[in-house]
């Protein structure tokens with residue numbers, strides 16, 4: 001399988017090289033062709049060669065995919081792009097959920113050193129587009145009939161104003177409780193559907209010396225668990241009031257306090273102290289049975305498969321208790337930076353490629369997400385993916401935009417809330433009431449100030 005090249009190739013060099021080749025090819029084609037003779041024959045052959053050999057352009061793509069399954073997904077994209085004579089040059093900035101990648105991208109744009117393509121998940125594309133930083137993909141979308149091919153929620157997401165400014169790769173479901181099936185069977189446990197089920201299973205596992213719930217103290221991971229608890233506590237409407245509409249009353253609501261208390265209560269099942277693990281390390285704990293359960297987005301499924309497990313047979317995938325009717329989602333997307341008009345054609349090639357049904361099918365299986373299409377190949381999905389896609393596609397009211405994964409609120413408020421939740425989680429002396437007040441201050445909209 002073709003590997004994405006690392007970021008060491010000087011970007012301008014290869015781009016310039018590509019342009020030079022194109023210019024040479026055009027120059028050759030423009031030469032007046034003599035009617036006959038050996039010279040004409042040789043020239044005609046040279047021309048045919050120049051036409052047959054495609055000019056290779058390259059795109060530098062900034063993203064945060066680092067784990068084994070994420071690398072596989074990148075390799076797949078790079079390979080398929082290569083087949084269209086565009087080279088994927090990798091600019092990976094490590095860091096789960098893309099905190100570091102966002103910072104590097106912003107500073108590169110300010111330094112006029114933007115990559116050609118960036119993983120720019122979420123509603124932040126609206127602000128970037130308003131600043132004129134993103135190329136519009138209207139023509140690609142029209143040619144590919146995206147309006148009819150894509151699920152309506154996805155079509156709306158990538159067109160935050162007048163223009164389409166992102167190519168959607170896949171939809172992740174975040175409110176998933178995974179469990180190790182063999183471990184559960186050994187202890188006579190069944191898949192937890194309610195919180196009391198969860199507590200009973202956790203107690204049995206703890207007595208057996210197994211960590212009931214794999215969890216990291218990384219800020220985004222604490223906040224990811226927390227947002228599933230808010231959903232369990234208050235449902236979709238309350239979640240939106242809190243994180244999308246940021247209504248002051250929602251921050252003062254007792255449901256927020258209960259979700260915070262619940263977060264703290266779950267600590268007893270996580271093993272002490274809660275260590276700062278990468279999400280892939282927790283997936284490993286779930287896979288090897290040192291932990292029994294894990295709340296994580298379904299990118300964990302991609303990783304389980306990359307570890308050689310079978311996502312349906314070996315690992316149970318259910319909704320976080322109390323959230324079965326909801327699809328807490330985020331969408332991986334690629335945006336094209338406008339600063340690079342010379343690479344426009346290659347950017348459009350990549351954008352068109354990512355929504356192709358075959359690419360969607362193959363990419364989703366590797367990544368753990370589900371296709372963004374209205375009519376994907378359901379037979380190619382595992383049961384967990386089928387359930388995710390079906391819920392998302394058939395229940396718009398059940399779609400809940402993740403706060404932590406950038407679907408609900410702006411970056412600044414999100415970062416501040418994640419930091420606050422982290423502080424609350426780590427420091428037992430920080431009270432629920434105080435945290436609730438502080439979240440309310442962060443959430444304040446301009447009209448409430």
Ligand code: GAL
Nearest residue numbers: 095096097098299330332405
């Ligand atoms: C999410 C992203 C996923 C996965 C995860 C862990 O925000 O959508 O693709 O990379 O972070 O880093």
